[in-house]
Amino acid sequence: MILFVPAFLIGMVSLLIYPSLPDSLTIDVLCLLVVICLAIYGRTQQKTVFFLASFFLGIIWFAIAAHRVLEQQLPQSLENTSLIIEGQIATLPVLSNGVLQFQFAISKVCEKKVCRPLHLNSLLTWQSPPDNVRISQIWQLPVKLKRPHTYANPGSFDREAWLLQNRLRATGAVYQAKHEGAPVPRLLANKKSIARIRQYYDRQLLAILNNEPFAGVIDALTVGNSAAISQDQWKVFRNTGTSHLIAISGLHIGMIAGLFYLAGIACWRLSAYLCARLPAQKAGAIFGMIGAFSYTAFSGFSIPAERTLIMIITWMGSLLMSRYSSSLQRFMLGLGCVLILNPFSVMNSGFWLSFSAIALIGYGMSGRLSDKSLWWRYGRVQWVASIGLMPLSWLLFQQSSIIGLFANMLAIPWVGFVTVPLALLACLLLPINNMVGQHVLLLSEKTLEWLWPYLHYLATLPNNSWFLGLHTSWLILPLMIAVLLILAPLHFPGRWLALIWFCPALFIRPAKLPENAVKLTVLDVGQGLSVVIQTRTHTAVYDTGMGYPDGYNMGDVVLLPFFRVEHISKLNKLIISHPDADHSGGANAVLQQFKTVPMLVSVIDQFKKQEITACEAGQTWVWDEVTFRILYPFQGQARADNNSSCVLQIEVNGKQILLPGDIEKAAEAELVAQYHQQLASYLLIAPHHGSRTSSSDLFIQAVNPKVVVFATGYLNRYHFPSDQAVMRYQRAGGRLYNSAYDGAITVTFMPDKPVEVHTYRKDYSHFW
Template identity: 35%
Template sequence: MVWFSLFFTLGVWYLQQQAALPVLPAYWPIAAALLLLPRQNGRLLVIARHAALLIGAALLGFCYAAWIAQHRLSDQLSAEWQGKNIVLTGIVAEMPRLHERGLRFQFDVESVQTVGAHVPRHIQLATYDGDSKEPLKMSAGQRWQLTVRLKQPHGSSNPYNFDFEAWALERNIRAIGYVYARGDNKMLSEQTSSPAYLVQRLRETIRTHFRKTLSDAPYTGVLTALAIGDQSGISQSDWQLFTRTGVNHLMSISGLHITMLAGLVFAAVYWLWRRSIRLTLWFPARKAAALAGILAALFYTLVSGFEVPAQRTLYMLVTIGLMLMLSRNVSPSQLLAYALMVVLLADPWAVLSPGFWLSFGAVALIFYVTANRLRRQHWLREYGKVQWAMMIGLIPPLLALFQQLSLVSPLANAFAIPLVSFIVVPLTLLGTLPPFEWMLYVAHEAMTLCMYLLHLLDKLPYVVWSQHAPPAWTILAGIGGALWLLSPRGFPMRWLGSLLLLPMFLVAPERPAAGGARLVVFDVGQGLSVAVQTHAHALLYDTGPDFSGEADSGNRILLPALRGMGILHLDTLVLSHDDVDHIGGTESVLSGIPVTNVISSLPDTHPKLQLAAHNEACFDGQSWEWDGVRFEMLSPAKLQTPLYPQHDNERSCILRISTGRHSVLLAGDAERLAESRLTRLHPQELRTTFLLVPHHGSKSSSSPAFVDAVHPRYAMFTAGYLNRFGHPKDEVVERYRAAGSEILRSDEDGAVDIRMDARDFRIERYRTTHARYWQQNRINSGAAEP
């Protein structure tokens, strides 16, 4: 069973790496034939049959995942209805959550009134308060008639980043959009009788109860997250603390909390049940306790919102509980194998989640260091051994998934796990009941103590280790080394395992050779950011947009990507001009990675520059050379005159990067006056291999004279998917196409990776090199944003 489940998992994982779904009828018979081979005598025949079974298991996993994916993808929003008004009726499927301008919630569609429109059954919507006189007030379970504008799920596509489209597919969200404020939006009924919606209504009641009881207490959001899974009340600074100290897994309804609650209920029921002879004779105490534990885990998972990570834990616990109730005596490895199969049958996309690998890896490590060991130890020593195993054994997956490690995580988890799991969570759950609301104050005080200790750890000089993304072979070697290092006492030369861990740290990504450069134009939506790397230096041009109060391109896209690329220090940060879609992530970048120098057209007193160690103005004539690569600033003029416009776009820092006969021109948001100045003063420098088209392809830029002067081989537009500005404009795109340029777009191609030197110039489109079957690559007219 163990090997069968592992190969089944391999087949599911392989399917999720495909650019297109396979044609299934040809594969099902092969899988069936391999799995149903008759038993044979003879050693070689037995080996061959086992090999066929494993191949059949992998093929079965591949086919099953493809079948589920085809079924889910069949319900989608058609391209022609993107951005158009659609009137529909349905139910608010979850507790609405606050965002910076309104509410965000999932919606179950019951009927569509707009003739000819098909809307998927499950969608995600947002409201925007500023668009209507009276903000819509919604609650879970209410039936509404809404006028909406939708689009297909589409996220940014960058290396080492979160895949929103895969996330939406896993949760069966087949369209996203917003409520059109000027439509005929009205509530049809207050609530429905469906149990699923009643649970959501209960969650909303608990959240209101918490906010009323604790008011503005600093960690109300944390307790709310621990009770019902709503993390919207946790501040970005608190999340950063949890991540740096390695306890972020505790601050949501994690598998650990569900397991702890189920274990506590199991122990309590088992202890009480055994004291009744009648009950024990009627139903064994162990089985009654297992049933009670499963029900407790189910209730907690439902109240938490039935999120996918919690579902995985529930499936694992149900599997364990069923084994106990069926009186099956199975080994820990078989138990884990059964749970693995159940999770993947329920959710084939689980293999794409870091939580899947970390949760199963952590459980496997606990079994590895505790099960089948000859000598039992004191519980405190056992706990220390498990913490040591977590620290060593999770190094490979953490470096592979996040490229960073918390160095204080073992110490932080040593006190945070018992404090949060055994004190904060039980008291918080009891505090949901009105007679015991006073327990919320005790839980908050315990959480305050935990936060105080975490802040003390965070002040230590070395808290987090950050590095490049290790090559795949070093991860496999590191896993082997960790298992060797954690092997039982008496295993020969356990210390050699540490040597197998070293390649993950020592084998760095290949840097450009002297005279060469690598540029990555990130897909940040409606905005701009470009990383430039030479042999020994790195530069970042702009930092993309600010998405909300605490989420921006810097912390969501740029820092993970730069870390994965091996860029842990920026020699220069260029901020082209004062537009939020170009400098929105600046504070996150400056606080998250060392930056030697900032060059910008911003005034010295600008708030974005307050974290900069050193800054200077960009101006025409500014130049430098790194490792044989030349950098030249072509605009703005050093001295502004009354005749020269002061508009931010026209003052963009325009940077030319050249490696001999190949060059890249980063034009910011330059408009026609700046373009005219460039064609007049720099006619020779303008001709380029790759142009980052100014101002995202708007009508106010890319004049015919400028396009003729630049005459790029590649012209790239950075624009958000179906953005409200309509960028890039069709006539501008055609102007570059008529000039013979190959057109690239961040909304179609994702991030673009450029490698150039004196002889060669190569580009890679991330949505092409990392294509997946769930991605939406079609660009259609219309807008789906307010």
């Protein structure tokens, strides 16, 4: 087991770096190799051969599981078309800002009154839904569906991978009837299920705690619905490294299992008859598994909760079977069971963090004298987890909380042993004695109010997080060696070498650009625009992508993670072409990170900031022998429409780049009349995302671009870029790129070298 599980895991992980899965013939060959390796091992007992067999088995197991899910693909012909689907609501519907989100198991699809079976798990949103939407119901819904798609940028969250982990093969929205006779949602069957209990409690808890500040946190800790947690609360949890407390996973389920285990032993020992039939420890193990299963079921069998339940069952199972096994053997058994039952766990950051934490605690607590106090051991566990998980946090999230150790020292036992048990006790009491249950529930919420000032104080401390984007994923290896040396016993020889092993991650950076060079990245921000322009020692941002009323914005989601990966610690200029939300929505997030950055905007009143200037034709500056010019709007043309966009021209190494924002044909004609041949550019960001009202023949002829980039959203509702605009650029002979299909597009201008164009989806393609 100790040799099999690591090899099996490595085999599974190896497929994550390949752009495609092995086909059926390759899988058959691998199966044959496994048989040969096992036959050789049976004769020679060579561990290397057994390791190879386990490695091939890992590849086979993961490939088969992935093929089975990927085969359930939404036909391309059904994407972004009006459909009627039938199926069952598979998860607890979550309402946030008037939008309902839920997983929907599709069984039938109808297009233009032609119906056919289609078995597909989807993730749907429903704006302004009726009040009678419940889990397990059968509905007929008018929808528009898309295949899984994500923002493809360095540092961005891979939503396509997350959808695959949850076996979701389509996303979409329920659309509202716009004319008489249009299809409307219909409830077909109101099936009962045990999952309805979760929805009942979800509504009850939020109703009872309606005006309480931490109602959303209590709801998340009981039924797993975190939609009601505010953005400010999430920010405090992130900054203090306590976000894991909100997810129902190893910590809470383990604590509940432990409480049931101890309570089971105590109760069992009250009866000599019961102890004679079954030892109290084994009875406690049964109670522990019952407690873990009940809490996991109540929280909706989320992936982290399932993973923890499997671990607890394997550990408690070994106790029930009276079979001695070391901690390492139990750890490997639990890990192996998780990998076999849920192969996609290896794509989940929580999997790596939880199992790494267990392994590091086992390592960090070994080799010590056993006469230390309980508080010393608890503090040591927190120290080991905080320091040990830093490299993984940097790799996965580009940051690690510095004050997480102090926050978790108090928050973990407080939430785990006080808040969660009180909340679950309240859920048990509500059907029995509603009044008592409400008081216990309010008490559980109050415990969070008492804890919050401490967490809020830590979250507001300056430099509470260590931001470190690893230039390459291989830098995790020297970091892990450094961590193992730091956590080694005090007198372990060579512990000081940890400083040396930390150096690669701290000092290896992307190569600096030379003078008279530009690296321009058009980020994939969906339907919107954001461009990062880097010279040797300066960085500018042109537009910041979309922002939404609920606070979700491309600044936090795309730009800031990109800065960390690129090691951009200073921003020299922020240009907002015009006030539209799909160009300025992420600006506030960027300004929070770079408070003193000078701004160029078309409408000054949009931002309350001292160092802000209205862009106007004639403004020029030079960075590292690269010239930047504002070509438009002309003096006295202040307005707040698309044609007010700041038009930026960059000249580098004899070539020009043009960023025209959302200008349309009228502004294009003014630019051509004013500059004409001066507009000629090697790279053009297509104006107004390639709409029908822009990219006129006159403008394209004047610019004559060699490379054209369309910044659009995948299957966007505006149908950008328009077929007419695409045809005009094709006639002009330029190479066309689209962020919706290419991801982030990086164009590098170097002196005495040809221009290089790289697309993120091509350079970092995956099988999903």
